Every structure is written in C-alpha cells, then in structure tokens.
Amino acid sequence: MRSVTSAGSPPRDxxxxxxxxxxxxxxxxxARGFHGVSIEEIGGAxxxxxxxxxxxxxxxxxxxxEILLEVSERLHTSAAxxxxxxxxxxxxxxxxxTGQIEFALGHPSLITVHDRELGNVPEPARRRIRRLxxxxxxxxxxxxxxxxxxxxxxxxxxxxxxxxxxxNSTPHxxxxxxxxAMAGLLRGMARAALAALQDTAHSQEES
Amino acid sequence: MRSVTSAGSPPRDxxxxxxxxxxxxxxxxxARGFHGVSIEEIGGAxxxxxxxxxxxxxxxxxxxxEILLEVSERLHTSAAxxxxxxxxxxxxxxxxxTGQIEFALGHPSLITVHDRELGNVPEPARRRIRRLxxxxxxxxxxxxxxxxxxxxxxxxxxxxxxxxxxxNSTPHxxxxxxxxAMAGLLRGMARAALAALQDTAHSQEES
DNA sequence: AGAAGATGTTAGTCATCGTTAACACCGGGC
DNA sequence: GCCCGGTGTTAACGATGACTAACATCTTCT
Numbered sequence: 001m002r003s004v005t006s007a008g009s010p011p012r013d014x015x016x017x018x019x020x021x022x023x024x025x026x027x028x029x030x031a032r033g034f035h036g037v038s039i040e041e042i043g044g045a046x047x048x049x050x051x052x053x054x055x056x057x058x059x060x061x062x063x064x065x066e067i068l069l070e071v072s073e074r075l076h077t078s079a080a081x082x083x084x085x086x087x088x089x090x091x092x093x094x095x096x097x098t099g100q101i102e103f104a105l106g107h108p109s110l111i112t113v114h115d116r117e118l119g120n121v122p123e124p125a126r127r128r129i130r131r132l133x134x135x136x137x138x139x140x141x142x143x144x145x146x147x148x149x150x151x152x153x154x155x156x157x158x159x160x161x162x163x164x165x166x167x168n169s170t171p172h173x174x175x176x177x178x179x180x181a182m183a184g185l186l187r188g189m190a191r192a193a194l195a196a197l198q199d200t201a202h203s204q205e206e207s
Numbered sequence: 208m209r210s211v212t213s214a215g216s217p218p219r220d221x222x223x224x225x226x227x228x229x230x231x232x233x234x235x236x237x238a239r240g241f242h243g244v245s246i247e248e249i250g251g252a253x254x255x256x257x258x259x260x261x262x263x264x265x266x267x268x269x270x271x272x273e274i275l276l277e278v279s280e281r282l283h284t285s286a287a288x289x290x291x292x293x294x295x296x297x298x299x300x301x302x303x304x305t306g307q308i309e310f311a312l313g314h315p316s317l318i319t320v321h322d323r324e325l326g327n328v329p330e331p332a333r334r335r336i337r338r339l340x341x342x343x344x345x346x347x348x349x350x351x352x353x354x355x356x357x358x359x360x361x362x363x364x365x366x367x368x369x370x371x372x373x374x375n376s377t378p379h380x381x382x383x384x385x386x387x388a389m390a391g392l393l394r395g396m397a398r399a400a401l402a403a404l405q406d407t408a409h410s411q412e413e414s
Numbered sequence: 415a416g417a418a419g420a421t422g423t424t425a426g427t428c429a430t431c432g433t434t435a436a437c438a439c440c441g442g443g444c
Numbered sequence: 445g446c447c448c449g450g451t452g453t454t455a456a457c458g459a460t461g462a463c464t465a466a467c468a469t470c471t472t473c474t
Contacts, residue, residue: 035242052422154383161380162373162396169372173365189369189400196399
C-alpha cells in the first residue's frame with residue numbers, strides 16, 4: 001500500500017533517484033554515444049553497480065527515450081508558453097531566443113543527446129519525440145512567418161534549423177567565453193542571421 | 208612483385224574499393240553511430256560479407272580514423288589554399304564560406320560523422336585529426352580577426368563554431384529547399400551573423 | 415515482532431560483435 | 445602450365461554487454 005500519497009506520484013526519493021540516473025546517463029551518452037556506454041557504467045556513475053537500474057527503468061532504451069522525451073517536451077511547452085505570453089511577434093522571437101540560449105548554455109549534453117540519438121529510440125516513443133520536435137520547430141516558424149511574411153515556410157524551416165545549429169554550437173565552444181558574454185554573442189548572431197531573411201528572400205540564383 | 212608501378216601508389220582498383228568501403232561506412236556511421244554499425248553491415252553495403260574488409264583496413268577503428276582524417280585534411284588544405292589565393296580578407300571569407308557550404312551540402316553524412324565520432328578514434332590518429340580541425344578553425348579566425356580587429360580571438364573562435372553549426376545544419380533540413388537556394392540562404396545568414404560581431408563586440412551585459 | 419515491498423548485490427544466460435584462421439578462387443608473370 | 449599475391453568465403457573464438465534470477469538488506473506498516 002501507498003503510505004502518504006493514496007494514488008499520487010511516487011515518493012520523492014524514488015523520483016530523485018530516477019532523475020539522478022537520467023542525468024548521469026545523458027552525460028555519458030553525450031560523451032560517447034548510446035552504444036558506447038554500458039549499463040554497468042551508468043550504474044557506476046550513480047554509485048550503484050549495473051543491474052540496479054532495472055529497478056527504475058525497463059531497459060537501456062527506455063532510459064534514452066525518457067531523456068529525449070523530457071527534453072523535447074520541456075522545449076516545446078516552454079516555447080508555446082513564451083509565444084502565447086508575448087505581446088507581439090518581435091517579442092515572441094526574443095523570448096524564444098532567450099529560452100533556447102539558456103537551455104543550450106545550461107545543458108549542453110542534453111542538447112548533444114537530443115539531436116544525435118533519436119535514431120536509437122524504439123518506435124513507440126520515437127514518434128512522440130519527433131512530434132514534439134516538429135511542434136517546437138513550428139512555434140518558431142509561426143513567429144517568423146509573421147515577421148517575414150514574404151518568406152515561404154520551407155525556407156523559414158531551413159532557416160530555423162540553421163539558427164538551432166548556431167545556438168546549439170555551445171558544446172563545441174565550451175568555456176572559450178564566459179557564459180553571459182556567450183549568451184549575448186549567440187543572441188546577436190542569431191538575430192542578425194534571421195534579419196538576413198528579408199534581403200535574400202528572392203536571391204535564389206547565384207553564379 | 209608490383210606489375211606496372213614499380214614503387215608508386217597501389218593499383219587503381221584497390222584504391223577504388225577502399226574509398227567505396229569508406230563511403231559506405233561513413234553513410235552508416237552517420238545514420239546509426241560508430242558502435243551502432245557492425246562490420247558485417249559495412250561489408251554488406253559494398254556487396255561483400257563481413258571480414259573481407261580486413262583485406263583493406265586493419266580494423267573498424269581504422270576505418271573511422273581514415274574517414275575523419277580524410278575529411279579534416281580536405282577541409283584544412285582547401286581552406287589554406289583559399290585563404291592564400293584570396294586578394295583580401297573580405298574575399299577570403301567569401302571563399303571560405305563557399306567551401307564550407309559546398310561541403311556541407313554535398314556531403315552531409317561526412318559532416319555528421321566528422322563532429323560526432325572523434326571520440327571513438329584511437330589515440331595516435333585522434334591527435335592528428337584534432338590538429339587539422341584546429342588548423343581549419345584558425346584559418347577562419349585569422350581571416351576574421353583581420354575583418355573584425357576589435358573582436359578578441361576567443362570570441363572569434365566561439366563565433367566561428369557558431370557559424371559552423373549554422374552551416375552544418377544541412378543534415379537536419381535535408382531537402383526542404385533546393386540546393387542552390389539553400390546555399391544562398393546559408394551564405395546570407397552566415398554573413399549576417401558574422402557582421403553582427405561588430406555591433407555586439409562590447410555588449411556583454413544584458414538584463 | 416514480523417510480513418511486505420522497495421532497492422541493492424552477485425552470478426549466470428544468451429546474443430552480438432570484432433577479429434582471426436583456414437581454405438577457395440582467380441588472374442598475371444615465369 | 446604452374447605458382448603466387450590479392451581478394452573473397454565460412455567457421456570458430458574470445459570479449460563484451462544487456463538482461464534475468466536468486467538472494468540480501470532495510471524501511472515501514474500493522
């Protein structure tokens with residue numbers, strides 16, 4: 001029987017342990033890839049040894065799936081909130097940038113895992129993650145299509161991916177520049193890159 | 208005994224087979240990661256089965272090492288040539304952008320492998336690859352520091368990584384936009400992002 | 415106190431994989 | 445015509461790793 005919560009969420013200790021495991025796993029996956037990390041190592045990273053993890057997760061793939069689901073959910077709901085709360089498209093874009101930059105600077109290994117390891121997630125969860133990623137992208141595209149109405153959506157999607165690539169470069173330039181300065185740099189570059197959508201909107205032909 | 212070339216390079220058939228294998232391996236590594244691909248699969252991708260690859264490479268890690276070495280060498284020598292041949296820094300940057308964009312659009316899987324799998328390369332080759340990557344980066348930083356002399360080098364390095372992230376987003380937005388338009392889009396965004404280095408050079412404090 | 419459940423341990427299993435061994439074919443130079 | 449280097453085959457081996465089983469411990473509720 002449940003003790004204090006009659007039918008609610010599991011006790012706090014269990015939740016903490018779970019997220020501790022997830023954090024350690026994410027770090028290791030980011031460093032050496034999903035298949036490059038063993039269950040034994042993940043266990044070791046949280047002080048237990050190997051198969052203890054099966055008390056908390058059904059398997060290695062479930063670990064990865066939960067990491068990616070959590071990340072893409074968090075990104076999407078945060079973006080949706082930011083967009084609806086912003087008074088106009090300009091401010092919405094500013095807020096989206098802030099959110100993505102904070103996340104990229106604060107959790108570089110989650111960023112890394114997020115766009116590297118989707119291929120290793122088994123099929124039921126894969127679709128949900130893909131969907132959330134698409135929704136996140138569409139938040140950006142919606143805002144951008146309001147700011148740059150002359151730009152066709154496929155172009156906006158490609159541009160958004162490019163901005164993600166720019167912002168998510170943080171794992172590569174780790175510690176070259178203090179975090180606050182890095183945030184300002186990334187924001188400035190991203191804004192400028194997006195502003196270029198206006199000028200180049202029709203220049204599809206080059207020599 | 209060698210037949211036609213007394214001491215030169217190996218016969219053309221052998222070279223072709225080698226690069227055929229390397230191409231297939233790169234494609235597979237990009238799709239599922241180094242540890243996610245078996246020797247048997249790589250063999251299957253080139254019509255042979257499994258251990259035949261050992262006639263051409265000393266092992267799986269050697270495959271990866273050669274892929275990364277080739278890519279980083281190609282990027283670096285191409286960049287060095289472009290910089291020395293350019294009449295001024297402005298033109299040099301333009302040429303560097305062209306080279307990186309061509310490569311990112313033409314070989315997305317090599318781009319993917321290049322910045323994901325360095326950690327799986329064994330130590331002797333790893334250092335050489337790192338060195339080439341650093342040299343490639345420094346070509347950019349040298350040019351940029353001439354164009355933006357007020358910007359400190361660490362900031363330029365971070366900005367360059369950001370531009371790489373932007374340009375290397377091609378694997379994510381595959382086929383959303385025709386290649387020529389994509390090239391123009393990426394060039395415009397990258398140029399604008401770099402131009403922002405002038406304005407934001409001193410704005411390190413934000414609310 | 416004692417039963418129950420949660421959480422950990424170690425030992426074992428089964429599959430997969432990188433690598434090697436032993437053998438077959440094949441084409442060109444004596 | 446025969447040998448030989450190059451290239452492929454299949455079979456085996458050894459290691460690793462995900463996962464399960466069986467057992468221990470500790471907390472907690474009655």
